[in-house]
Amino acid sequence: MTNQQKNDFTKWYIDTIQKADLMDYTPVRGCIAFKPDGYEIWEHIQDEMNRRFKETGHRNAYFPMLIPESFFQKEKDHIEGFAPELPWVTEAAGEKLEERLALRPTSETMIGHLYSDWIKSYRDLPVLINQWANVFRWEKKTLPFIRTSEFLWQEGHTAHVDEEEARQETMQMLNIYKEVVEELLAIPVYDGQKTPSERFAGAVDTYSIEAMMKDGKAVQAGTSHYLGTKFAEAFDIKYLNKENKHQHVHTTSWGTSTRLIGSVIMVHGDEQGLVLPPRVAPTQVVLIPVGPWKKNPAIMEKLEELYAALKSKGIRVRLDDSDQSPGYKFNEWELKGVPVRIELGPRDLENNQALIKVRDLSEKESVEIAVLVERIEEELTTMQTRLLEKARAFRDENSHTNVDTLEQLKQHLADSTENGEIPGWILAGWCGDDACEENVKNETKFTTRNIPFNPPAEKTTCINCGKDSKHTVWFGRSY
Numbered sequence: 001m002t003n004q005q006k007n008d009f010t011k012w013y014i015d016t017i018q019k020a021d022l023m024d025y026t027p028v029r030g031c032i033a034f035k036p037d038g039y040e041i042w043e044h045i046q047d048e049m050n051r052r053f054k055e056t057g058h059r060n061a062y063f064p065m066l067i068p069e070s071f072f073q074k075e076k077d078h079i080e081g082f083a084p085e086l087p088w089v090t091e092a093a094g095e096k097l098e099e100r101l102a103l104r105p106t107s108e109t110m111i112g113h114l115y116s117d118w119i120k121s122y123r124d125l126p127v128l129i130n131q132w133a134n135v136f137r138w139e140k141k142t143l144p145f146i147r148t149s150e151f152l153w154q155e156g157h158t159a160h161v162d163e164e165e166a167r168q169e170t171m172q173m174l175n176i177y178k179e180v181v182e183e184l185l186a187i188p189v190y191d192g193q194k195t196p197s198e199r200f201a202g203a204v205d206t207y208s209i210e211a212m213m214k215d216g217k218a219v220q221a222g223t224s225h226y227l228g229t230k231f232a233e234a235f236d237i238k239y240l241n242k243e244n245k246h247q248h249v250h251t252t253s254w255g256t257s258t259r260l261i262g263s264v265i266m267v268h269g270d271e272q273g274l275v276l277p278p279r280v281a282p283t284q285v286v287l288i289p290v291g292p293w294k295k296n297p298a299i300m301e302k303l304e305e306l307y308a309a310l311k312s313k314g315i316r317v318r319l320d321d322s323d324q325s326p327g328y329k330f331n332e333w334e335l336k337g338v339p340v341r342i343e344l345g346p347r348d349l350e351n352n353q354a355l356i357k358v359r360d361l362s363e364k365e366s367v368e369i370a371v372l373v374e375r376i377e378e379e380l381t382t383m384q385t386r387l388l389e390k391a392r393a394f395r396d397e398n399s400h401t402n403v404d405t406l407e408q409l410k411q412h413l414a415d416s417t418e419n420g421e422i423p424g425w426i427l428a429g430w431c432g433d434d435a436c437e438e439n440v441k442n443e444t445k446f447t448t449r450n451i452p453f454n455p456p457a458e459k460t461t462c463i464n465c466g467k468d469s470k471h472t473v474w475f476g477r478s479y
């Protein structure tokens, strides 16, 4: 962490996204505008997700944003979970509606209603549908990208003949999320199961991937739910099986949202601003003329040649020939997190060289123009890998496995504050009692993140009550 990040991480985060021109606030509280550079990060996430969804047999569809109130009443846990944050449409065209309509917080109910019509026989299964949409959850405390009242996401909704197939789907999608977040966003995650109190409202089991931000807080970066037959029973989704008997389908749902954009910024950003992994950077390479380049047309000619060569390799490249000073431009493009900057001035050109600066490395380097394109391709690949490795090293360093009791956790928190370190996460045992989980939260603000599939250690006693543990769990503060 840099000094600015240490002093006030939230302020650093908001400054960074504003300087990078990713978003703007609007007069509607908690609703932000995504500016082109912010939205394009989302588009790269969408492209990669869509590729993998389609590879695994899913198709995109679209469902309405307004959901009748009666739909929510059909699944008890679901309405209890979402009711406090629902915005309602109560009148239209000057008249009061007979039934209030909610702005969707998620679409299980509307989709459940429709699937009961679409699914009649085992021949109609599985149904593998994803939707890209905006959803609303009227949050009290908001933070751009990370928690907003309206956000963008994808929600997959599938229906299957039995539990086994639905559970396979649930895990398959969690794995896809893990791969995309690690490979595309260079963010390492712990995959695992949520505890019952942290489950999605209406799910039988919820699984998540959890990422650690630079301030040590967790972001739940994606969730996948096995819904059993709960929604099938609530919405009467039945099919005729091969034995000619009516059966309820088993459903799943899974989602990732634009909070992934916030996570990329909070995981990789530094004192100079944004640092973007090359694979999601709207601009991967920027070319900047330096020195008295306006008097020397050969410089722009060479830069245009390089621009075309990089573009032909599929690299997202910009040539900045504005009349700002080079120093101003360097700063601007660093703030935007552009992975590689190429500088070319008269002396460089004379020596058939250009200077390159990789965003997360401190030194500039001279590179022969003849091998420059090849070299840039290499730098983008190695930077992508390096960012993931750095983030993994940071996370591992701040994932503590030596805190086993509530007293030790309190001591750990006191020590971290005293040493100016982040508390990070701890791996501890849990007996399975909600009250123990609740007490840890009340005393320390540490909540259960997930029960990891592959914990680095096994914990045998509950952090709160000291009894035998049922699970080994990640605890941490979260967004």
Ligand SMILES: [Zn+2]
Residues within 6 Å of the ligand: 430, 431, 432, 433, 436, 462, 463, 464, 465, 466, 467
């Ligand atoms: Zn306990």
